[in-house]
Amino acid sequence: MTSELAFPPGLIMVLGAMLIPFLRGRQRLLLLLGLPLLTLVTVWGLPGDVSLKVGFLDYMLEPVRSTAEGRLFATIFAIMAFAGGLYAHRQASATELTAAFVYAGSAIGVTFAGDLLTLFVFWEIMALGSTLVIWSAGTQSAYRAGVRYLLIHLLGGVILMVGIVAHAIESGSLAFTAMQPDSFGNWLILIGFLINAGAPPLSAWIADAYPEASPGGMVFLSAFTTKTAVFALLVGFPGADILVPIGLYMVFYGIIYALLENDMRRILAYSIVNQVGFMVTAIGIGTEMALNGAAAHAFAHIIYKALLLMSAGSVLLMTGKRKCTDLGGLFQSMPVTAINGIIGALAISAFPFTSGFVTKSLETQAAANEGMLLVWLLLLAASAGVFLHAGIKFPWFVFFQRDSGLRPKDAPWNMGAAMVFFAFLCILLGVAPELLYRFLPYPVEYEAYTAGKVVFYLQLLLFSGLAFFLLLPLMRRTETISLDFDWIWRVGLVRLLRAFGRAWNRVSDALAAVLDTIGSRLGRGGRRYFGSRVDDGQQVHGMFARAWPIGTTALWIAVLLTAYVFFYYLA
Numbered sequence: 001m002t003s004e005l006a007f008p009p010g011l012i013m014v015l016g017a018m019l020i021p022f023l024r025g026r027q028r029l030l031l032l033l034g035l036p037l038l039t040l041v042t043v044w045g046l047p048g049d050v051s052l053k054v055g056f057l058d059y060m061l062e063p064v065r066s067t068a069e070g071r072l073f074a075t076i077f078a079i080m081a082f083a084g085g086l087y088a089h090r091q092a093s094a095t096e097l098t099a100a101f102v103y104a105g106s107a108i109g110v111t112f113a114g115d116l117l118t119l120f121v122f123w124e125i126m127a128l129g130s131t132l133v134i135w136s137a138g139t140q141s142a143y144r145a146g147v148r149y150l151l152i153h154l155l156g157g158v159i160l161m162v163g164i165v166a167h168a169i170e171s172g173s174l175a176f177t178a179m180q181p182d183s184f185g186n187w188l189i190l191i192g193f194l195i196n197a198g199a200p201p202l203s204a205w206i207a208d209a210y211p212e213a214s215p216g217g218m219v220f221l222s223a224f225t226t227k228t229a230v231f232a233l234l235v236g237f238p239g240a241d242i243l244v245p246i247g248l249y250m251v252f253y254g255i256i257y258a259l260l261e262n263d264m265r266r267i268l269a270y271s272i273v274n275q276v277g278f279m280v281t282a283i284g285i286g287t288e289m290a291l292n293g294a295a296a297h298a299f300a301h302i303i304y305k306a307l308l309l310m311s312a313g314s315v316l317l318m319t320g321k322r323k324c325t326d327l328g329g330l331f332q333s334m335p336v337t338a339i340n341g342i343i344g345a346l347a348i349s350a351f352p353f354t355s356g357f358v359t360k361s362l363e364t365q366a367a368a369n370e371g372m373l374l375v376w377l378l379l380l381a382a383s384a385g386v387f388l389h390a391g392i393k394f395p396w397f398v399f400f401q402r403d404s405g406l407r408p409k410d411a412p413w414n415m416g417a418a419m420v421f422f423a424f425l426c427i428l429l430g431v432a433p434e435l436l437y438r439f440l441p442y443p444v445e446y447e448a449y450t451a452g453k454v455v456f457y458l459q460l461l462l463f464s465g466l467a468f469f470l471l472l473p474l475m476r477r478t479e480t481i482s483l484d485f486d487w488i489w490r491v492g493l494v495r496l497l498r499a500f501g502r503a504w505n506r507v508s509d510a511l512a513a514v515l516d517t518i519g520s521r522l523g524r525g526g527r528r529y530f531g532s533r534v535d536d537g538q539q540v541h542g543m544f545a546r547a548w549p550i551g552t553t554a555l556w557i558a559v560l561l562t563a564y565v566f567f568y569y570l571a
Helices: 010-022 025-045 068-088 094-111 116-135 140-171 184-197 204-212 215-236 243-260 264-285 288-319 335-348 355-369 373-399 413-431 451-470 487-530 550-570
Strands: 051-056 059-065 532-535 538-541
Touching: 010 025, 010 068, 010 094, 025 068, 025 094, 059 116, 068 094, 068 215, 068 288, 068 413, 094 116, 094 215, 116 140, 116 204, 116 215, 140 184, 140 204, 184 215, 184 264, 204 215, 204 264, 215 264, 215 288, 243 264, 243 373, 264 288, 264 355, 264 373, 288 335, 288 355, 288 373, 288 413, 335 355, 335 373, 335 413, 355 373, 355 413, 355 451, 373 451
Parallel strands: none
Antiparallel strands: 051 059, 532 538
């Protein structure tokens, strides 16, 4: 059904965000909670087949198109904005909250985009909003990280735009539908999506920029950019074979770097790459079960990842410290924060009766059903790896192990309420997965809780935990510096440019010396023929500096003209 009254639901949050700076206290909180709820009502108030179409040049744009995938992602984005606003409202500035809600509203705009141009517009607004969220932290490190973040996303935006133009020329349409990387334009669109998904080698921006944001800012950042990319890949490139190895690479890349990291927020940032890798792999598999798994995992991931970051952000706010080497024993004074963080850690580790177990087992089962034994084994091994870095390492080093002597108060009530809300959702979706199944893009015929699956995952996590504690002496909390692909442009490229500059200086100095020599010789010749000198008290003029009589001048002119005519006709 085409409706001229259809309105992009994301614009409710984008436009409403402009009111945030003018409100204070309870009124601002009501707006922060009311905008996501109003958006959610609008999302579910749209008919399933609603569409808004607008003519643009020779193309038909579709700014609003309601689909099952879009509705699912818009729902979790609105829920995230609700909890994020509650979590951040007492600590975040008006500028940060405004940018965060513009960011969230733009993400919802992407989920309802029926054409590539509309998607691109909301995509770029997201980049600007998220950059402002990073800068709102107000530190020099946040500013520098925000600049690098913006440059990466501007690069991704340029690649995406060129791909869209090429796709429009090749296909004659701007419709945002399933495609394959089988043309120049489609390849560029895929690369643009993967940059926002955090696929290596352009993935370091997540661990570089996100931890520099404020506690509330990082919670927002974890939810939207990478998940809109997952949505775009889910709609645009389902079943693209290239996504399977890319996703698996992301999975293990995130695990390795998280295990090496000392900063608790960077641990969780690398974990984002790891978790998105699961989703990208499932999209590459491309079956209905796999696509359901990717969508469900994205939904659950936003909740438990935000919960983990809320816990870490509360620790940072109350202690001013973010490195594992400076923390420990905080369970004694921050029990609410610790318990909620542990629930998030169990969920991300796919512990039975949490949301992560339901969604990850759906993805791994999809790989098994397609006979992709190696992919299945790697995903299972990755689940164990996730338990090592996010499920155990983060809560163990921050809340337990040795006592750091810090005795901060627990998180403020608004932060605690947001954490409890998301912890409840982690458990609810884990024990009642059918609540999520009914909203997935395809019918679900899957039973997560069989005795075999539960026992298998419990054994897997048990042995992972045992390995962690056996290797604990080798996993001392130490200062670490991890080299990543961003070394190439942050250090390697700088060194290359400096070396080029030094070489150029040498070449330019040599050229200058040669030119000086030539110039001095020409100068001496010029002075000889065109200048004057004093010789024995007499001024002597060069040949062409003498004042010749008119007759002599006329004679030489005649001679030169005669010679010119002669040689002209001779030639």
